[in-house]
Amino acid sequence: MNSNERSPDFTFSIAAKLRAAGCVFAEDEARLLAAAARTPDELAAMADRRASGLPLEHVVGWAAFCGLRIAVDPGVFVPRRRSEFLVRQAAAVARPGDVVVDLCCGSGALGAALAAAVGRVELHAADIDPASVRCARRNVASAGGRVYEGDLYAPLPAALRGRVDLLLANAPYVPTGAIGLLPAEARLHEAAAALDGGADGLDVHRRVAADAAQWLAPGGRLLIEVGERQALQAVGIFERSGLLARAVRCDELDATVVIGTMPGADRATRRHRDRE
Template sequence: MHSPSTSPVFEEVACALRSAGCVFAEEEARLLLAEASSPTGLARNVQRRVEGVPLEHILGWAKFAGRRVLVEPGVFVPRRRTELLVNEARALLPDGLEPTLPVVVDLCCGSGAVGAALLHQVPLVELHAADIDPAAVRCARRNVVPLGGQVHAGDLFDALPSVLRGRVQVLVVNAPYVPTEAIRTMPPEARLYEPVVSLDGGPDGLDFHRRVAAGARGWLAPGGHLLIETSQRQAAGTSAILAAAGFRTRTVRSEELDGTVVVGRAVVPCVMG
């Protein structure tokens, strides 16, 4: 079912979305109209959106890093700000052929959006993604496996094959970093329709950053990098956690993407002769 953006149907849908508080009502109306297979289906999807269901869960996909990523109901929706994590990881990967494929790990992968984006941009990597949530793992496999990556289920590093120890060149992490008390202030589409496990980062939002920093060095290759998405407000805390765990850190901020990433490289201890 396709309707031009000047049609009465479009205006009716856009008006309903605007009244529900959708900031990008016209753009969402176009997408809902383009994806609708029947007037009944369109009406049902508009009502779901008005009720607060994330648009991406209704469409079944999210636009991320210039491509469509499959997103199932109950799975964390990839945000545009996370494209900064992809950009910074991509900059650390080689452009040419290497004797062995560089190993990249997408930890707390959710839908697998970051790993899939990296595989599109740098196909010659050995990519592993992992998440503890069964729905996320199932969704990530749909996005990552067709591109040649692998997806594992489990809690942080426990999910990874032991053969990866000491071999990971780039470890990207978009772990939950919303402070527990702040979850109740989030928009309903996140608070009600995305799993709490993908949002709750503990009292200060940095519990997972502490756990990742504590375990990462044993998995990284010499000269390997750990990249963690964080918020602008929490960046100093994330950086301090990595520094205390033996990483040399730098913080990258993109105003355009509204994204913040802390990049850490393990400091090699000096050996006195």
């Protein structure tokens, strides 16, 4: 255990600083900072960065997600707890050996969490942001995942076309006009490209859905997170792209996921035929 955790007075003073800066869970955050810091001076510096508004995850270098510690570098999108619902939905239908692609992967949290839940998968991920790509490579390394830098499908190996069983895309879905309403932690310290979804928040979703049929295997699924009020429109986008679509909701996590299925033989049937 870090020696800072055995200094209640010092940790209390850190908590007081964080509380004064508006951190709602100041005591919990102070304990996390104390566990991460190697010296009292480093702890004080970390507390100063947090008090200035830097996201806690960027200060300590990781985020808790689906029971994992996901490395999160400065500027990289911090995985939200609500996105655990998307992972649950994917895990409910995933099978060992599935080909999984995580688009707009950010830190790679979705792919890493799904691989941990399912076991052996063929994991690929892509993001347009170089910092996110570097971060994701660390997070998916234990699952043997590969991460590519580029815009959506563009950097993916052509050999994946028509083979993807699960396509995950936590694409940005905040409408441009609402960006200014986001908490300062996100607005000031995460890349705009990871937040801004265009006029109605669904610009990237349209692009993902439009080309999904080229990459999904028969019976493969596309899962995307959206806002609750965007669900009906997103379902329509999926359907116009040739997918069978539905929306699912988790009130506990305030999370909405739209799932599109590629028509055709289900994966179990397809694999049985492939073995014959």
